[in-house]
Amino acid sequence: MLLGYLASGWAAEASSPAEAEFPILDRSRAMVHDFTEGVARHVDGWFGDKPFEQGGMVSGSIGFKFLGRQHESPDASFRFGAKLDMPNVKEKTYLFFGQENERELLTDQPEPFTRRELLLPEDRREDQTLFAGIGYALRDNIDFRAGLRSGIKPYAQARYRKGWVLGERNRVDFRETLFWNRKDGVGSTTLLSFGHGFSRSLAFRWSLAGTISDETDGLAWSNSMGIFKTFGDQRSLSLEALIGGTTAGSDNVSETGVRTIWRQPVYRDWTLVEVSLGHFWPQGDAKDENRRGWALGVGFEILF
Template sequence: MRRSLVSCILFGYLVGAGAAEPVPSAPEQDLGGQDSVMVRGRAAVRDLTESVARHVDRWFGDKPFEPGGKVSGSIGLKFLAQQHESPEMNLRFRARLDLPNVKEQTYLFFGQENEQELITDQPDAFTRRELLLPEDRKADLTGFAGLGYALRDMIDFRAGVRGGFKPYAQARYKKNWLVSERNGVEFRETLFWKPDDGFGATTVFNVSHAFSPSVALRWQSAGTISKETDGMAWASSLGVFKSYGVDRLASLEAVVSGATAASDDIGEYGVRAIWQQPIYREWTILEVSVGHFWPQGEAKAVRGQNWALGVGVDIRF
C-alpha cells in the first residue's frame, strides 16, 4: 500500500510501501468468533516467515532469535478496472528479516513485485499499480530475494536475484530535510545494475508543505536513466493530502509522465483521487483509487482518454 500517513502531514514526508520497507506490525492474539479465519491466516503467514528467518539465522551463529530477531512484511491484493481493458487482479508479497546472528545492519528480503520497478527502485506513487495501469502477471511480475546492508540510515546496499535466478544490485542514498516547521524536502538516489541492461540510476525529489496539522501539499518527481529508457523516463505529481487519523488519508493529484527522447515528451497525464483506511483491526488497509487519464495515441496529434478504478487490500504482518 502506498502511504503511511501522519508524518506526511506534520513534517511533509510520505513514507511509502513500494520501494519502501514493509511496516512492522506486532503479532496479535486470536480473539475467536467470526474474525478467527482472518487472524489465523495472517498469523500463519507471519509464523511461516519467522520460521524461515530462524532457520536462515542459524546458518550464521548460535545467538537466540529473540530479542534481536524481527520479521515484517505485507500481502497486497489489488483489483484494477480500466476503460478499454479487461479487469485484472494482482498479488504482491514482500518481507524483511532482521537476523541477530548476521551483522546488525544486515537484513534479508524477499517477495513478489513488478520486475522493472523493483530493479530501478521506483517510488510507490509512480508504479503501474498506483498509476492504475494494467500489468501482465507473467511478463511483469517476478519473485525476488536478496541481502541488504543499511549504513547510518541514509545509505542502503542491496544484492539479490529475481525470476530465473537473474542477479541485480542497488546502492541507494536517501535524505530528508525539515526546511522549516511546515516545509520538508526528500531526496533519494539509487544506482542499479543488472546483466542485460548494465548500470542505471533513479532520482527522486519530493517537496511538501503543511497547511495545517491535517492538510499538506506535495510535489513528487522521479526520473530513471538506463539503456532501456528513451533518454530519461520521468514522472511528476502535484496533490493535496488530507489526514483523518492513523492510516486514514484522502488525496487528489495531477499526474504526468513521459520520456525525454520519446516522440512526444509527455506520454500521459491525468488526475487521480485516493481514499485509504483500515477496514479490519489496524493491520488490514483498504485503498480505493479513481483516475482519469489522457495517454498519447499512436498518432502524435491524437490523445486517448480513459477512466480507471483500483481497489486494493493490504495485510501487514
Template sequence: MRRCFLLFPLIGYVAVVSAAGPGDLALSPDAAAPPLAVDTQDASTLAARTPAEEESMMEQGRQGVRAITEGVARTVDGWFGDVPFEEGGKVSGSVRFDFLARQDEGLRNNFRFRVRMDLPNVKRLGYLFIGQDNEQEEVTDQPEAFTRQHQLLAESRRDDQSFFAGVGYALREFLEFRVGFRGGVDDVYAQARYKKLWRFSDRDVFGLRETIFWRSDDGFGSTLALNYDHAYSPSWSFRWQAVGTISEETSGLRWGNSFGMFKAYPNLRESGLEALVSGETDRRVGVGEYGIRATWRQPVYREWTFIELSAGHFWPQDDDDPERRRSWAAGVMVEALF
C-alpha cells in the same frame, strides 16, 4: 472481513515456498503464535459464524503467517551462528491484492508480497528480503507514487511481475546497499541507495533519494526521486513528487511529476487528489500522458488490514500509439500487514 482472513493462509504458503527455494516494516516477533488455521468448512457454515468467531480466525490467520515466516527466519539465522533469535530478530511484511478496471481493457488483478527478515546472526551482513512485485520497478527503485499500480496502469503477471530475493545492508542511515536476484538465480541485480531529508521548518520538508542500479541483462542505470511536503494544518498538506530514470536500455530520461493535496482523518483514514504528468525524452512526443487521480485509504480490520480505493482519468498525448487511449480507470487494493 472473511475475505481478509483468506489472505493469510495464501501468503503463508507463498512465503514458505519462496524461502525454501533459493520491504520495510518493523514489528516485534511473536514466538507464541499458534499454528496456521486451515478452514475446511463450507460457505453456509462460514456465513453462520459470529463476528467474534471471525475476529478470532483472522487473528489466528495473521499470527499463523507470522509464525511460519518467523520459523523460516529462525532456521536460516541458525545456519550462521548461535545467537538467540530473540536478541534482535524481527520479521515483518505485507501482502496486497490489486484489482484494476481500465476503460477498454476490462478487469485485471495482481498479487504482491514483501517480507523482511532481520536476523541476529546475519546482522553483520545485513537483512534478508523476499517478495513478488513488478520486476522493473523493483530493480530501478521507483517511488510508490510512480508505480504502475498507483498510476492505475494494467500489468501482466507473466510479463511484468516476478519473484525476487536478496540481502540488504545499511552502511549509514542515509546509505544502503542491496544485492538480489529476480525471476531466476541467473538474473542478478544490485543497488546503492542514498537518501536525505531536509527540514526547513515545522511545515516544510524536502527529500532526495538517488539509486544507482545494475542488472545482469541491462547494465547500469540511475533513478533520482525528489519530494517536497508543505503542511497547511495538522490534517491538510501539499505534496510535490518527481522521478527520473535513465539506463543503458532507455534512449532518454523517463520522468514523472505529481502535484497533490492530501488530508488525514482520525483512525488512520486519508484521502488525496493528484495531478500527474509523465513522459520520456528523445521521443517524438516528450510528454506521454496527463492524468488526475483521487484516492481514499482506511483500515477495514484493526490497524493492519487496509483498503485503498482509486479513480482517475488519463489523457495520452501520442495519438499514434494504439495502446494508449484517453480513458477512465478505477482500482481497489487490499493490503494486510503482518
C-alpha cells in the same frame, strides 16, 4: 513539523466486535508471520547461536489490487514482500524476499509512480517476478542490496536517502538509487519530493522521479502534485494531478491524468483497503482517443 502533517496515523485499533468477525484473517496472518519468522530463525542459525529473541524481527505485507481502465479488460495484481532482521547476522544486515513487478523492482521505482498506483494493467507472467536478496545498511541513509529474481538473474542496488526540514511546515526529500542488472546495465532512479503542511492533517506534496540506464535512449520521468488529508485512525484522502513521459520520443509527454485515493483500515490496524479513481489522457505519440478514460482500483493490504 511536516512529518506530523503528512503522517497517516498508524496506531488506530478497531473495536472489539469487529475483532471477532473474521477469525480466518487472524489465523491467516499468523500463519504467514510464523512461516516468515521460521525462515528467519532457520537462516539465522547458520551464523551463530544467539537466540532469535535478542533482536530478531520480521515484517512484511501481502497486497491484492483489482483494477479496470475504460476500454481495457479488468485486471488484478498481487504483491508480497518481507524483511528479516536476524541477531546472528551483522547488526545492519538483513534479508528480503517477495513478489513484485520486475521492472519496478530492478529500478527501485517510487511507489506513487508504479503501474499499480497508476491503475495500469500488467501481464502477471511477464511483468511480475519472485525475488530474494541481502541488504546492508552502511549508515542510516545509505544501504546496499543484491539479489536474485526469477530465472536466477542477479541485480544490485545502492540507495541514498536524505531529508531536509525547512522551517516548521516545509520538507524536502531526496532519494537516489544506482542499479545494475543484465537487461538494463547500469542506471539510476532519482526521486525529489517537496511537502508543505497547512495543518497537522492537511498537506501539499510535489514529487518528481526519473529513471535512466545504459539501455534507454532517454530519461523516463513522472511528476505528481497534490493535496493530502488525514482524518485519524489511518484514514486519508488525496487528490493529485499526474504527468509523465520520456525524453527519447518526439514528444516528451506521454500521458496526463488526475487521481484520488481513499485509504482506511477495515479490520484492526493491519488490514487496509484503498480505493483509487482516476482519469487519464494519453499525449503525444501515445495519443489515442480510445485510450482516454476513467480508471478504478480497489486494493487490500495485510501487514504482518
